[in-house]
Amino acid sequence: MKETLLIKHAVGGRTFLDTDKQPVAYQWEQSGTGWRLIVHKLSKANIEQILTWKDELNLFLFQQVPGEPMKKIWFYIKEGQVMYDEAKEELTIEADSRIEYIPDTFSSLH
Amino acid sequence: MRYLVDLGWLRSGLSFSFGEYFDPENTAFGVMRVCNDDLVAGGKGFGPHPHSDMEIVTVVLRGQVKHEDNLGNAEVTKEGQVQRMSAGSGIIHAEYNASESEELQFLQLWFMPRARGGAPSYETSSYEPSQMVNHLLPVVSHTGSEQVASINQDLTIYLSRLERGNELSFHQEAGRRVFLFVIEGELEVSGHVMETRDTARIQNEPHLQLAAKEDTKYMLIDLP
Structure with missing residues (x-):
């Protein structure tokens, strides 16, 4: 399975991180009733943008299994759930909930 | 712009x-x-x-x-x-x-x-489009009603079609904002002329006078 992590601005869709274009190490895991994402060694420019708009982020995982339609997982982030540890160069995002959807089969409209 | x-x-x-x-x-x-x-x-x-x-x-x-x-x-x-x-x-x-x-x-x-x-x-x-002729017709508000969508914010969106030569006034409460969007036509707003697709962001103007230079459809949003 190929997985891509995207962090975008929820207002207008500017992309702050796309691991397809800018590979970085990350991991995500269940944390209580939510999920925790940790991203390592982001560039200073990435971090500045993410922290500037930390309360308005769209966080996605795109998962592509060969021969199957792409699955998108979108995470809902409450206020104050984006943290950066400068010493460790680690960005941590705590997500409260998530919605999975498959764009190819989502809509009966088109 | x-x-x-x-x-x-x-x-x-x-x-x-x-x-x-x-x-x-x-x-x-x-x-x-x-x-x-x-x-x-x-x-x-x-x-x-x-x-x-x-x-x-x-x-x-x-x-x-x-x-x-x-x-x-x-x-x-x-x-x-x-x-x-x-x-x-x-x-x-x-x-x-x-x-x-x-x-x-x-x-x-x-x-x-x-x-x-x-x-x-x-x-x-x-909403009934005829009701917005020479009138500010609320179509979205925080209270909502049968013909008004309700919104989780203290704002009201009005639509209006002002016939040429007609005027309306709008009272802007202290601390509030008005966003104006001319959908089609030519609107004079307290002496400033707005044309089709012009927008205005207005603060600290308690009395707005809206005058149609020609038949004009526009949107006015009263927001915090």
Whole structure:
């Protein structure tokens, strides 16, 4: 399975991180009733943008299994759930909930 | 000034930073974050995508927009109708031009909600276009009513069609803002002339005098 992590601005869709274009190490895991994402060694420019708009982020995982339609997982982030540890160069995002959807089969409209 | 985008299937006039247009000095007017004037080609539209913590209003000017979301809503909205989506803690939706051949034109407006994390919801409301002639007709407000969509923010969106030579006045309460959008026509606002697709952001003007230099359709938003 190929997985891509995207962090975008929820207002207008500017992309702050796309691991397809800018590979970085990350991991995500269940944390209580939510999920925790940790991203390592982001560039200073990435971090500045993410922290500037930390309360308005769209966080996605795109998962592509060969021969199957792409699955998108979108995470809902409450206020104050984006943290950066400068010493460790680690960005941590705590997500409260998530919605999975498959764009190819989502809509009966088109 | 608006930023113009032409993607072929979509032509947009952006009043605020959005997509490829980013100006850090133009990201909001009070709680208002987006005013996109979209023209969508037949059969085209926006595939499924998420929203959260935003009140999103679509005012259809011409044609019909199809909406579908993960809450199970699937509706077609046309001129004379308004759709309001409260994204709250998350909603996935898709929206397309309902026609394969006719263009769709709508205004999409985004506002920050009074409180974050609410339950997502969607509604459409219908208004009677004849009631906006020489009158400020509320079509969205925080209280809502039969012909007025309700929104999770202390604001009112009015539509109006002012016939040539007619005037209206609007009282702006202290600390409030007014966003004006001339959909079509020519409007004189307290001595300033606005033409088709002109916008104005107004503060500290308690008395607004709106005069139609020609038949004019416009939108006025009273917001915090």
